Amino acid sequence: MSNWFTVEKIDHLTYAISEYKHWEQTHCYLLIGEKTSLLIDTGLGVADIKSVVTDLTDKPVQVVTTHVHWDHIGGHKYFNNIIVHEKEESWLNGKFPIPLKIVKSNLMKEPCDFPKDFDLDGYTIFQGRPTGILKDSDVIDLGGRKLEVYHTPGHSPGHICLYERSKGYLYSGDLIYEGTLYAFYPSTNPSDFMNSVSRMSKLNITRILPGHYSLDIPVTLINEIKDGFSNIYSAGNLKQGNGVFKFSHFNIHI
Template sequence: MECTLFYTELSRGIYRISDSLHGPNSDGFSDAPGRATQNSYLIQGQERAALIDLAVDTPDLFSYACQLTGLPTQVLLTHGHPDHVYNLESVGEAWLHPDDYDLVLKGIPGICFPIHNVVLNPLKDRQKIDLGERILEVIHMPGHTLGSVLFWDKLSGFLFSGDSCSRRLLYGLTPTVPLDEHCKKIAGLAELPINHIYTAHDRCGLPKAHLLRSCELIRQELPKSATTVIIPGIGIMRNLRWGDENTLDYFDMAVEESYVEGLLK
């Protein structure tokens, strides 16, 4: 089946770019909660645009995004996992937190190969990215990876979280911070006037309440869970699956065991 890229304008100058092969249900164009999807976000300012994550697995993604606005477009990466840097070599340049440089430049043994011939520019906590009458703020959120970041658009009230504040969370694939430290950072986001949270693997926008709810589940329910899951290339991880995948309240987390033990200390 042919991959069809399409966009949805979420707010003025903000576009979610998805593909029809990875729909949440049998409708490849649906934005309902459901199965994991692939999504990048294009943020348009007056002078330039930013594409958040190369998270749709097609070589046409970057050119498609550039054609939507006709503006100079830079690639901002929420983190360095392989499903967020598809075809990065052909783009040639991206912005990423330095703590994740090695994930891209050296790869992850047993999971992905290094990416060569790419220029990585640093992102830092509280950095402002001026697109022209629209500013994205970088929020460093170590957890999913050490260099994970969020992008906050005050103009729309949208938080673009990659995999950090999502309905599905993989934790401890590579060394990272303790879960309690991660939860404290997540809870601190509640001070922002967030309208919606947009993630790389769901088309539906998540409510602000998801932040504190996910932290409560991690602290209260994860240590009780006796369920494990085998992640290809990684091994056995502790798993918490809460709720129905077809609802916004769903939460599915796979965690390397030592991070769960750290919660109990």
């Protein structure tokens, strides 16, 4: 198994597979069901995440994409069964909105001890046809475990969160985490972001499992972010180009 990844047990059938050595500190999640396993995102793609996954489960693996950004789809190349929200099917299948040059610049933004066999010149953005398309309110059944799909646009048009109602787990992608939340790119929408956070705040959540940075975040963070967006909106500042708004445990860049 590659030492690039850190594996942490969330519970006896749920694992976080993380890339702490990179400044993005991406998290992917492996959920093991009775029939199949689900891998939520695949990270940067600088090392073989499949080798980690196969050490943890012998069940067939389906990959679900929270959103089609380079740091969440890099390891898709190692898998055949990939699903994505309908609004980002084209991004996955040939129309990725960010040039490779910019992606590589972001990848190398801060010094990093990459795996010895990593070749920056050969690094590419995954492109491929998904094997399944997701819509809001779809349910993914792993056998004994069910994940509800929530379309949560804002950070990207087809961003989704996954909610495991039986455990109260929210796999929040880039909607909720401790760090800077990005809604300033042309493909983002600050109003949609605010509305998506508000929608998720209504769920009965016992644990937030984010796409980046600390895994140990309080469930109260979702309401803090909701209030942050509300304050920006009330001040008439929820418009792209207004900069970075700083709060206690997160920032919002619009």
